Amino acid sequence: MSNFDNIRPYRDHEIRDVIDKLLSEPNLVHTMLHYKFPSLWGWTEKPISLFVRWLIQRELKDVDTVKDFQLLIAKYLEANIKKTTSGFSHSGLDKLDPNQKYTFISNHRDIAMDPAFVNIALHRSNLDTVEIAIGDNLLANPLVSDLMRLNKSFTVQRSVEGIKNKFKAFSHLSSYINHCLEEQSSIWIAQREGRAKDGLDKTDPAIIKMLSIHGKRQRWSFSETINKLNIVPVSISYEFDPCDLYKAEELSSTETTGQYEKAEGEDVRSIIDGISKPKGKVHVSFGTPIKGEFESAEVVSELIDQQVLSNYKLHVSNMVAFEQLDIKAMLKSSLQNDNLKQVQEKAQQALQKWRSKNSMEFSEQAAEFTQRLQQYPQRLHSHILAMYANPLIEKYRLQMDLAHR
Template identity: 30%
Template sequence: MSKFDKIRPYYDAEVNEALRSSINHPMMKALMDFAYPNVDESIWKEQLLRTHSIRDFQINFAYEAVKKVLEKTSDGLTTSGFEKLEPNTAYFFISNHRDIILDTSLLNVSLHEHGLVMTASAIGDNLVKKDFILKLSKLNRNFLVQRNLQPRELLESSKLLSEYMYRLVSKENRSVWIAQREGRTKDGNDATHTGVLKMMAMASDEKNNMDFFKKIKLVPVSISYEYDPTDALKMPQLMAEANDEIYTKEKNEDFITLLSGIIGQKKRIHIHIGEVLDSELTQIAEETNNTNKQIQALAQVIDDSILQSYKLWPTNYIAYDLLHNSNNYADKYTEKEKQLFERRLELRIKTDDVKMKESFLAMYANPVINKLKYEKIESV
């Protein structure tokens, strides 16, 4: 038994058995009917039974399902920066995180279309408690981040996770994706948590952690959705935090959020690949030997890349103007786009609740505020 068995995705030798045990599950039928609406059930079942590797499953089934999601629930995906990546090369992608499934699925679709190495991706074990969802995630090369552990268990789990991710990149030539923080960003303020970087560095055998981050080819990624399909679902937690209350999730909340992210309207989506961090890491190492200060500086470098390259949509500018009762960005959107956004606002939240309305608008407006900081710095 491998020490990574608790967290790793399937080996190719396990794929066919997992598919055979899931082929008659109603959710498999729903998934296939969605991805292949005009294909007879007997045909896709036969194809699944002939599938013996994760790559085959991803390319022949998952890829088509994600393309169908884009077709039915968005106005398309655009990308930038992928030309900076080399084929047959593993990278360690760290990105802002808005949607449980789609962030990594869309990244992998884009990597595949650019002829690049697809990722193994981190997912919280709290999100895959249902047996079918767990199997599906392992078929999509997800590895598990163990949640809700006691401090000692958490330390051991973090070491294991760090070692596993490093092994993927350095030994298996497999790219890795991880979010810049635990859980999705709910208020639109994307920020890298230093704890994530410290966990990643646990596998380092370098004297200086910046040399380790160079070795794994760390790449910041930004992803932005014109409409967040789970925006209204994020409100209860935001309101609890605003009122200094402890938020407790409903029983099936994560599963509902997962499905809503897939089937909800997103309009346009953009993914940007930042520069592979190198000279920035050299500069950090030259400026300080203090490990904590180095990690803080690295978090800032990642934030700078993600926030500056974040694609702003009309919805972001509309929310900013509504929140500040201004017309500062009226040239960035049409009156029709504004009316559609206001209608969405009315349908999804209680607009007579001032605090809730402000929180909803801030979710969309904060990326504008964050980008504005960089424009001010550049104009100085």
């Protein structure tokens, strides 16, 4: 028995048994159908369920290894990208050594699709896919847990209580991640716990501290530990966030009442909507490994943030949202009066450049974003506009900060 059996993904020798267990699970097809077709009812459900189960069994009959499963996932993911995006692109992988293992740390917009887009970029480049860090709050549903673990996901035990137990869990996780890098695979982990619902991408130093626990136990210096982790910042940008309405509802509730309570099944709904709803253009930008001498986790976090923001590919939706965002909301977003004008000037220059490059395409994309916004309740507009405008604000503010250093 491995020391990491309680958190690791499934291995090749376990794949077939897990798949057979899933295929015998009556709730699998029922759950899939009712999320896809919520109005399905009565006598129509049984024959459709039988047909869907037969299709799934046919697709999975020759899947015996992790690679088999991921190749099947890749086929459907490519089809999904064609259906739900107006273009997927990536950059930066040509600057990485294909023989190295990396800790990819990215901004976090979507539960399932962030690591999926990272993996499809690697797959298209004939590189090995990553193991994916996922919180145990998302694995409460056994079906979701099995599917995630089949797809090379390992567990971040966030729900443990007590300081000692938390440290033990994070120490265990840190050891597993280092084990992956040394023996098996690159890994992907989000820069913070939970998605950035307000569009503000900032690395939590606690993530870096967790990653460095193993090195401390090995008596490595902090800098040596960070260098061994081979951290590569990754920036993921969506033209349209498929869960923007849900995020705005949460932000509004928190602002109004001071709290937000998730509904039962909300995470599963977000996963399914993130996979199935339109995203517009999507880009994944891989940065360069963070190497050198470092004083603290905060310094490393700042370096990650710099690459995430610098490499963030802006979309027309970001530009239009910034144009429509109220000045007070900009100031509320921590943009100060003294550099508001400079950010506005940079945004206007970018807008003019985009318009002159392809005015018809720009107009169509701008109209699409405006139409999307108008479908949502007016009370949520300020949150949604800020959500899309914040990446632009932070990117241009970083440019100004770096220019003055």
